[in-house]
Amino acid sequence: MNLANSNAQGTRPRVVGQMSDLIQEFPGQFMNEWQTWYQEKHPVAIDNATTRIWNMVQEFQKVINTIDEKMVRDWVEELILVKTFSGLKFQEAILKKIAEQENTTYQLADPSDESKGIDGYIGDIPVSIKPISYKSKILSENISVCMVYYDKKKTRISVEYNLD
Structure with a gap:
């Protein structure tokens, strides 16, 4: 339901x-x-x-x-081989860009951070990076760290965040 x-x-x-x-x-x-x-x-x-x-x-x-097994396999391959790669590369590029703008360092999250919804750090501030569409979703997930939203455009990635 x-x-x-x-x-x-x-x-x-x-x-x-x-x-x-x-x-x-x-x-x-x-x-x-x-x-x-x-x-x-x-x-x-x-x-x-x-x-x-x-x-x-x-x-x-x-x-x-x-839905057949081939369709499921195609979906799994797309998720693991394409979306995971793209998503993680976007995350690192976004962290790097924000760190440059804030004149600080960045670090990708480790697995224990990821289990808390943390994708990385800008300086010592934990952040979660989500596509802009995440804002409109009604999810049970509750992430209590700074949110960074990105919107993938044709030629660039638009990012919004507030580290305060």
Whole structure:
């Protein structure tokens, strides 16, 4: 369900409302009060979310049998041989450029840092480097270090960060 919902964006604020705001507006104390209050405030939201997610589940059902071992192998090769190489090279280039701009050193993360979401260091500041699209994703991952976002353009990489 989570995968279908993620792809369908069935529970995004534009479909079901901004939950963090709604729960603050909610005047009651109990779950049954919340259920009634929410459904009065957003009477078609659950139906709309269900429809979006169900449509995506049906799309999954249509295409799942077209996936074969060769397709999986091609995907794994692309991930390991192309995307990993490109991503790690981008990370190092970004670290190097920021370090130059900040007049300091850089260092790639070691495996124990990587398990904490750290991709490297600018001076002694741990940073996580993500594509700009990461900002719009709703992920359970919580990274509590300085975020560096990059956007790969045709002829350059655009980078945004704040080390403060």
